[in-house]
Amino acid sequence: MSSGIKDDLRRNLYHLVFVSKCRYRVFRNEFTKKVCADSFHEVEQKYGVKIEELEFQDDHVHLMVHIPAKLSVSFTVQLLKGVSARRIFDASPKLHLRYPRGSFWSRFKYYGTVGPMTDAAVRKYIGAQDVHHEALINPEAGQSQLTSFFS
DSSP states (O other): OOOSGGGOOSOOEEEEEEEEGGGOOGGGSHHHHHHHHHHHHHHHHHHOOEEEEEEEOSSEEEEEEEOOTTSOHHHHHHHHHHHHHHHHHHHOTTHHHHOTTSOOEEEEEEEEEOOSSOHHHHHHHHHTHHHHHHHHOOGGGTOOOTHHHHO
C-alpha cells in the first residue's frame, strides 16, 4: 500500500496567499517568478504537497494546494515560504540589499479552505438534518428511530 496523496480521500485543499516584504514588486522579474515557482515545486516533490494552481501578481502570490493530512497548514506555509526565500536569495544575491534583514516574505499570510460547497449550502445541509434523518428511517424494512431502544 502506498502512502501518497492518492490514498488521502479528504479534501485538504487550501487557498494560500503570500506577500513580499514591504510589498516590493519583485515578481515583475520573470527570473524571480521562475525561481520561486521552482522552489514551490521542490516542496511539492519532497513533501507530497500538490499545487493545483499558482499565480503571481507583482507583489504577492496565490496558490491552491492540497495538503496531505500528515502535514499541518502552518508547517506547509513555513516550508513554502522558507524554501522559496532561500532559493530566491541564492539565485539573486543582490536582493539582500533590498532585504537587509533576510526576510523575503512579509509576516502576512492568508489561508482558507477550498471545498465543493459554499457556506450557504453547508448551512442548508445542517439545518435540514432532522428531515434528512427522518427520511432514512424505513418502517417497512423494520427500521425505527434509535430512541425506542433507549426509552
